Amino acid sequence: MQPSLVDLHCHLDLYPDHAAAIRECERDGICALTVTTTPKAWPRNRDLTSSSRHVHAALGLHPQLVAERSAEIGLWEEYLSEARYVGEVGLDGGPAFYRSLELQRQIFERVLRACARKGGKFITVHSVRSVKAVLDMIEKHLPRKSGGVVLHWFTGSKSEASRAVDLGCYFSVNSEMLRKGQHRDLVASLPSDRILTETDGPFTRTSEGPTRPSDVRAAIEAIAASRGADPQTVAVAVRANLINFLGDEAQSWAI
Numbered sequence: 562m563q564p565s566l567v568d569l570h571c572h573l574d575l576y577p578d579h580a581a582a583i584r585e586c587e588r589d590g591i592c593a594l595t596v597t598t599t600p601k602a603w604p605r606n607r608d609l610t611s612s613s614r615h616v617h618a619a620l621g622l623h624p625q626l627v628a629e630r631s632a633e634i635g636l637w638e639e640y641l642s643e644a645r646y647v648g649e650v651g652l653d654g655g656p657a658f659y660r661s662l663e664l665q666r667q668i669f670e671r672v673l674r675a676c677a678r679k680g681g682k683f684i685t686v687h688s689v690r691s692v693k694a695v696l697d698m699i700e701k702h703l704p705r706k707s708g709g710v711v712l713h714w715f716t717g718s719k720s721e722a723s724r725a726v727d728l729g730c731y732f733s734v735n736s737e738m739l740r741k742g743q744h745r746d747l748v749a750s751l752p753s754d755r756i757l758t759e760t761d762g763p764f765t766r767t768s769e770g771p772t773r774p775s776d777v778r779a780a781i782e783a784i785a786a787s788r789g790a791d792p793q794t795v796a797v798a799v800r801a802n803l804i805n806f807l808g809d810e811a812q813s814w815a816i
């Protein structure tokens with residue numbers, strides 16, 4: 562039997578047909594975490610995934626939107642009690658967003674503290690050019706037992722990766738980040754029991770257009786190539802890692 566594939570960070574609500582994108586995951590047996598960029602998108606994402614076996618929605622406030630939408634943190638906090646998954650959240654220190662970094666830090670701190678208070682949340686975190694600050698904040702505000710963290714599209718150094726491992730973080734890897742030799746080396750160095758897969762679709766592309774969740778096979782193949790492993794072995798490991806990451810919550814995923 563083929564293992565279920567795992568797309569632990571995608572934006573299904575940004576495809577032209579949101580409901581069809583969810584149905585496609587159901588049909589293809591893709592375990593997908595569909596993240597949101599603003600809490601205003603939460604109710605529709607929650608409703609469309611409520612009867613899904615494989616697709617779960619995450620409540621987010623994207624760091625790249627914080628400059629315009631920081632006022633929505635109150636709405637994010639209101640919805641948190643009905644969300645088991647959180648994202649996309651985090652920090653972006655890249656050239657287009659570093660001006661809002663202080664505001665992003667305030668928002669991310671509120672997110673982490675709220676998750677710590679509620680407990681049992683699974684969080685997918687963006688850390689572009691801000692890995693140290695993200696890890697400092699996770700260490701300070703989110704005690705390890707109070708939530709699970711996945712670093713999405715992680716591009717920090719090997720020493721930052723090993724600090725993240727010590728903090729209990731997992732990594733969701735997409736095929737696009739493996740196009741750079743430097744990131745291939747990093748991914749090859751990650752412990753095999755902390756690796757998950759993602760597409761970050763539709764923000765990534767294949768030669769045919771925006772990535773679909775089923776294209777996560779390309780991430781499996783790229784991870785396998787970077788480690789000299791067999792793709793099937795990697796797919797089996799990723800599935801087991803998702804089950805470990807989720808703990809009791811894995812029962813609601815039909816993995």
Ligand code: MN
Binds near residue numbers: 572761
């Ligand atoms: Mn994303």
